[in-house]
Amino acid sequence: MEDHAIVRLEDASKYYRQGQMEVHAVDGLSFDIHKGDFTALCGPSGSGKTTVLNLIGGLDVPTSGKVFLEGRDIGLLSRSKISAIRRDRIGFVFQAYNLIPVMTAYENAAFVLSLQGVSDRECRDRVTAILKEVGLEGLENRRPDEMSGGQQQRVAIARAIVTRPAIVLADEPTANVDSANADSLLGLMERLNRESGVTFLFSTHDQRVMDRARRIIRLHDGRIESDEVFN
Amino acid sequence: MKISNMAWRNLWRRKRRTYITVLSIGFGVLLSVTFTGMAYDSYTKMIDTSAVMGLGHVTIEPRGYNDSPSLEKRLSDAAGIREQLLEINGVDSALERIMGQAMFASAGKSIGGAFIAVDPDMESVESNLFIRSIVEGGLFSGQNSQGALVGTRVAKKLNIDIGKKLIYTTTDANGEIISEIARVSGIFKTGVSEVDGSMIILPIDRVRSSLGYEAEDATLVSVVVRDQRRSDEMRDIIMSKLRNPAWEALTWRETQADLASIITLDKSGNIIIQVLIGLLIAAGILNTLLMSVMERTREFGVMMAVGMSPFTLFRLVIIESIWYAILGLCLGVLITIPWYAFMYLHGIDFTGMVGSDYSASGVLIDPVMKIRLYRESAAWILTALFTLTILSGIYPAWRAGRVPPVESLKEI
Structure with missing residues (x-):
């Protein structure tokens, strides 16, 4: 494996059985993601974008082939080890924000740190800083139902990056926000990538995301249609 | 969080x-x-309630008496036992009693029943349901008196009243039949018809002399403890204190198996x-x-x-x-x-x-x-x-x- 590859897929496939039919959600994919990448997985619905993110995030296991995260074959790890990897090395941003409704913005952002057992003091410092960075200063005590979609997605981004993960997997992060918020969120993620070196892998069919991505992997029927790198 | x-x-x-x-x-x-x-x-x-009807929460009696009661079986030093029992923490009262079956007769009628002979100076309303339940007259005074406390239904069956005579017939310590005269000093009503229709309370010394018992003989010593839930524990304490293989201590569970x-x-x-x-x-x-x-x-x-x-x-x-x-x-x-x-x-x-x-x-x-x-x-x-x-x-x-x-x- 190359020195800076955070993620490597080696002929990874994921097949589902749907009634009598076998659906090839992902079919023999191979690619690497390197530290500092800002990559978009594009393709129409059903092309396998979310499945790829699930495989990389250890939320699903490949039917065949291998998925490596920082050199470790995820398919060989126990459930608890995968949980720990997700907690410590991966940040997730979901299309529907998926914040915990009983928690405030601060608590949502601090949630994974508390799972990691980070001290209260360090947690406070890091969360306060990250909420400021994502533009949510002053909204720390708001619960998700008291925030707009854009604000909620910012909290989700804060939650994903506060642990300083190896990679942030963002599944259609702009799909549920208006265009102004989408631009602002993308600007935020781009800045975090550029200034803090956070590695992002998006699944998207939003042109605005594709316009900002430095690498676009196009999927079709679970296979790579094209893989372009932009400078 | x-x-x-x-x-x-x-x-x-x-x-x-x-x-x-x-x-x-x-x-x-x-x-x-x-x-x-x-x-x-x-x-x-x-x-x-059952404890103050005669047997107590714990009963000290001759070994084997519970299985086959007989007036021939008796404790020889009931007063001494009582003294020892009263020293035990948790014992509220310890009373000597003679219990047995008898025939009761008045001028015109006779019935079978049971008697409990008690020391009137020791008994109280707390330790004896029959005294608590007196509806007419009172308890005889003096251990050697001729008085008798009878149940309402006994009085009715024998057609007797306060001051009237009745004769009780039983077997003595040697198995001989003896009869004795008593005079009704009081009538009790517990509300339990079987008890009110068959039970008579007699003075203990008079019964001792009728049965040919020694001065400190008794059928049993009835122990009322402060907390009935501790009956088993109290029985064990009592047994360890008395240490006489001829006697046994039984709890109400053994002496009143029906209950x-x-x-x-x-x-x-x-x-x-x-x-x-x-x-x-x-x-x-x-x-x-x-x-x-x-x-x-x-x-x-x-x-x-x-x-x-x-x-x-x-x-x-x-x-x-x-x-x-x-x-x-x-x-x-x-x-x-x-x-x-x-x-x-x-x-x-x-x-x-x-x-x-x-x-x-x-x-x-x-x-x-x-x-x-x-x-x-x-x-x-x-x-x-x-x-x-x-x-x-x-x-x-x-x-x-x-x-x-x-x-x-x-x-x-």
Whole structure:
């Protein structure tokens, strides 16, 4: 494996059985993601974008082939080890924000740190800083139902990056926000990538995301249609 | 955020459901306390009443007397035994008694019955139900008097009244038939027709001399202890103190096997009721937690996706059930205290329905229904309900951690 590859897929496939039919959600994919990448997985619905993110995030296991995260074959790890990897090395941003409704913005952002057992003091410092960075200063005590979609997605981004993960997997992060918020969120993620070196892998069919991505992997029927790198 | 805080907040997502669940646990405490308390009050009264009808909570008697009673069997140093027993902490009273079967006859009629010979100077209304139940006349005075205290139905059957003579015939210490004259000094009415129709109380020294007993002979020493629940323990203490192989100490369970059987049977019924109450509560909590878990499948998927382990998720749901238990038990204690205070102090009087002479298996039962809960029963109820609530949370908690995150995230 190359020195800076955070993620490597080696002929990874994921097949589902749907009634009598076998659906090839992902079919023999191979690619690497390197530290500092800002990559978009594009393709129409059903092309396998979310499945790829699930495989990389250890939320699903490949039917065949291998998925490596920082050199470790995820398919060989126990459930608890995968949980720990997700907690410590991966940040997730979901299309529907998926914040915990009983928690405030601060608590949502601090949630994974508390799972990691980070001290209260360090947690406070890091969360306060990250909420400021994502533009949510002053909204720390708001619960998700008291925030707009854009604000909620910012909290989700804060939650994903506060642990300083190896990679942030963002599944259609702009799909549920208006265009102004989408631009602002993308600007935020781009800045975090550029200034803090956070590695992002998006699944998207939003042109605005594709316009900002430095690498676009196009999927079709679970296979790579094209893989372009932009400078 | 601590898991316990998150669990607490989760409880209040659906306030109405939480209120209903907590109320059901609280009501369960009330029901359990009521059923257990009613049973224990009734058992205590029955045991204490039967104890003061002659045999006490613990009886010291010649070995083998309980299996085949006979006036030939007797304790030779009853007064000495009594003295020793009164030194034991927890013994309220120890009284020498001679008990036996006899024929009672008046001028025109005769009936079979039983007598208890007592020392009138030692007996009191606390230690003797018959004295407590005198409705006419009084207890004879003097151990050697000719007086007799008879049951109302005995008086009626023999057609005798205060001051009238009656003759009792029995066998003496040597198996010889003897007869003695007594004069009615008082009439008692316990309310138990079998007792009122067959029992006579006689002075102990006169009976001793009639039977050919020595001055300190008695059939038994009847011991009333401060707390009937300690009868077994007191029997063991007494046996270790007396150390005479010719004597034995028996608890009311052995000397009054019928009463013990009734109580055991009733306890079994009570346990079934308690189990049913428990199952009803458990079903309610299980339903609440299961619904709450199913509603949050996606949320749990997100939590696992961001790194929460299935075990931590399991803990979260279990802690939610612990919160339900704590709230339910607190509410239960709050609503039960005033109810318990009323039922303990006043109770509900069923005299109008069952009369004042209600009895079972020869033991008088108080028609005023009260409840009495011992500390260990209260602790048992609270512990059982707490445990049950947490056990009810195990399946939903297990289920919460079992759904693969990728499946959970597909849930809408």
